[in-house]
Amino acid sequence: xxxxxxxxxxxxxxxxxxxxxxxxxxxxxxxxxxxxxxxxxxxxxxxxxxxxxxxxxxxxxxxxxxxxxxxxxxxxxxxxxxxxxxxxxxxxxx
Numbered sequence: 061x062x063x064x065x066x067x068x069x070x071x072x073x074x075x076x077x078x079x080x081x082x083x084x085x086x087x088x089x090x091x092x093x094x095x096x097x098x099x100x101x102x103x104x105x106x107x108x109x110x111x112x113x114x115x116x117x118x119x120x121x122x123x124x125x126x127x128x129x130x131x132x133x134x135x136x137x138x139x140x141x142x143x144x145x146x147x148x149x150x151x152x153x154x
Contacts, residue, residue: 061107061108061137061138061139062105062106062107062108062137062138062139063105063106063107063108063111063135063136063137063138063139064103064104064105064135064136064137064139065103065104065105065111065115065133065134065135065136066101066102066103066133066134066136067101067102067103067104067115067131067132067133067134068100068101068102068131068132069083069102069122069129069130069131070129070130070131070132071122071127071128071129072127072128072129072130073127073128079122079125079129082122082125083118083122084097084102086118086121086122087102087104087114087118090110090114092106092107092110093105093106093110093111093114094106105139108137115133119131
């Protein structure tokens with residue numbers, strides 16, 4: 061099952077940008093997932109187990125490296141498609 065996760069990461073310290081850039085860079089290193097960033101959040105699209113394994117590993121690293129941080133996640137699924145131009149929620153089963 062494919063899912064989309066939107067994550068916003070907020071290190072609570074003066075020099076927050078390096079921590080955010082490291083976190084996003086580690087997310088983008090996984091070739092099997094689509095990772096797109098905007099100024100407000102990062103979207104991760106891919107197979108559920110792979111997405112959750114990545115988030116577990118990288119959030120543990122990011123939260124351990126920061127004095128204190130907040131991470132906000134939204135999960136949407138299942139998705140009909142991950143490849144191509146669009147990502148749409150699956151049609152409801154009747």
